[in-house]
Amino acid sequence: MNYRHAYHAGNFADVIKHAILALCIEHLKAKATPFRVIDTHAGIGVYDLQSEAAQKTGEWQDGIGRVVDAVLPSEISELLLPYLQCVEALKAFKRRHVYPGSPEIARYLTRAEDRMIFVEKHPQDAKKLAENFAFDGRAKVLELDGYLAAKAYVPPKERRGLVIIDPPYEERDEFERLYYAFVDAYRKWPTGMYLLWYPVKNRDETKRFMVSLAEAGIPKILRAELRVKAVTEQGGLAGSGLMIINPPWKLADELRVLLPWLDGVLKQGEGHGWNVDWLAGEAAVSTS
Ligand SMILES: C[S@@+](CC[C@H](N)C(=O)[O-])C[C@H]1O[C@@H](n2cnc3c(N)ncnc32)[C@H](O)[C@@H]1O
Numbered sequence: 001m002n003y004r005h006a007y008h009a010g011n012f013a014d015v016i017k018h019a020i021l022a023l024c025i026e027h028l029k030a031k032a033t034p035f036r037v038i039d040t041h042a043g044i045g046v047y048d049l050q051s052e053a054a055q056k057t058g059e060w061q062d063g064i065g066r067v068v069d070a071v072l073p074s075e076i077s078e079l080l081l082p083y084l085q086c087v088e089a090l091k092a093f094k095r096r097h098v099y100p101g102s103p104e105i106a107r108y109l110t111r112a113e114d115r116m117i118f119v120e121k122h123p124q125d126a127k128k129l130a131e132n133f134a135f136d137g138r139a140k141v142l143e144l145d146g147y148l149a150a151k152a153y154v155p156p157k158e159r160r161g162l163v164i165i166d167p168p169y170e171e172r173d174e175f176e177r178l179y180y181a182f183v184d185a186y187r188k189w190p191t192g193m194y195l196l197w198y199p200v201k202n203r204d205e206t207k208r209f210m211v212s213l214a215e216a217g218i219p220k221i222l223r224a225e226l227r228v229k230a231v232t233e234q235g236g237l238a239g240s241g242l243m244i245i246n247p248p249w250k251l252a253d254e255l256r257v258l259l260p261w262l263d264g265v266l267k268q269g270e271g272h273g274w275n276v277d278w279l280a281g282e283a284a285v286s287t288s
Contacts, residue, residue: 001121001122001170002170003168003170004053004122004125005101005125005168006047006051006053007053007056007057007059008057008059009049009054009059009099009101010047010054010059010060010063010064010065011057011059011060012063012240012266013063013237013239014060014064014099014101015063015067016240016241016259016266017102017166017240018100019079019083019258019262020195020242020244020251021102021106021164021195022082022105022109023082023083023248024162024195024244024247024251025037025082025105025106025110025162026082026109027248027249028160028161028162028193028248029110029111033158034113034114034115034158034160035110035114035156036114036115036116036156036157037106037116037117037162038116038117038149038150038156038162038163039103039106039116039163040149040166040181041120041146041167042101042102042119042120042129042141042146043101043120044120044125044128044129044132045100045102045103045104045128045132046098046099046100046101046104046132047098048098048099049098050097062228062266062268063266064087064099066265066266067080067084067266068087073261076257076258079254079257080258082109083105086100086108087100089108090104090108103118103132103133104132106118107133107136107139114161115140115156115158116138117140117142117153117156118140118141118142119141119144120142120143120144120146121143121145126143127143129141130143146165146167147167147177147178147180148181150163150165150182150184150185151181151185151188154185154188154189154192155189155191155192159191161192162192162193162195163185163192163193163194163195164194164197165181165196166195166197167197169198169199175198175205175209178198179212179213182194182245183216186245191246192246193244193245193247193248194243194244194245194246195242195244195245196243197240197241197242198240198243199237199239199240200225200237200239200240200241201235202235206241210223210243210279213243213279214279218245218280219280220245220247220278220280220282221243221244221245221278221279222243222244222245222247222251222255222276222278222281222282223242223243223244223275223277223278223279224241224242224244224259224274224275225239225242225274225276226239226241226259226266226273226274227239227271227272227274228269228272229270229271229272230272231271241275252276255276256276259275259276262274
């Protein structure tokens, strides 16, 4: 396990993922009944953008750095409000260059009655994660394999909530592992919301993933993808996306406003672009 999220925290892929996660949590809060957020690949939860790791890549400057410097039209500031409030609150509480990971976004936005499970396999990162959230009794931190946890911890006793699966894609079979972990979890809890993160590096790989999901017989799958540049043979990270299973009502419409704006702000070169479409349900697009 070589991947450390500290090198990438706040980059363009984090912005898209975290803004969508925040919107999904806000939608869950529309009902008074409690829910649970299960984050299977949680990282350490809070990142110092002035750390040696973050400085080395400087990736956050083309991610959250660009968003906080941009002028936000009113409909965009409304859609980004939960995410940016969390970013701002953490900076005010800690210090300027601190950025929230997915666990902190969940912690900040959830209510007293909601619960969280954060899973991390890397022993050092799991230890930091546990330290970072020890003060909040609503959050349970587990040092475990997130793919196993996805199945083991659903359905949560609240019977409402979301599972975010956000692997590092270090291993060649990581798309397959994510797919099978998700399908196993979905069979146990078909009404849960699931957010499956994927990188856009290689078109064939992404396509295979989309086709297998589209053919899994799952009624509602929304794809939200943003590419900041063209996919090349060298295979660097050209974009990223989330497959959102059982998305909140209205999310697709909101993302069709948000993603074009993010596309304009985060683009890095030719070949940039975005998609928000249904792999299954509503008016599903063809994956062929
Ligand atoms: C992309 S990072 C997570 C970032 C985090 N979700 C966020 O948005 O702030 C992926 C994390 O998964 C961890 N990881 C890798 N393999 C894992 C596994 N099998 N189970 C759980 N965690 C794993 C890595 O150590 C890394 O911290």
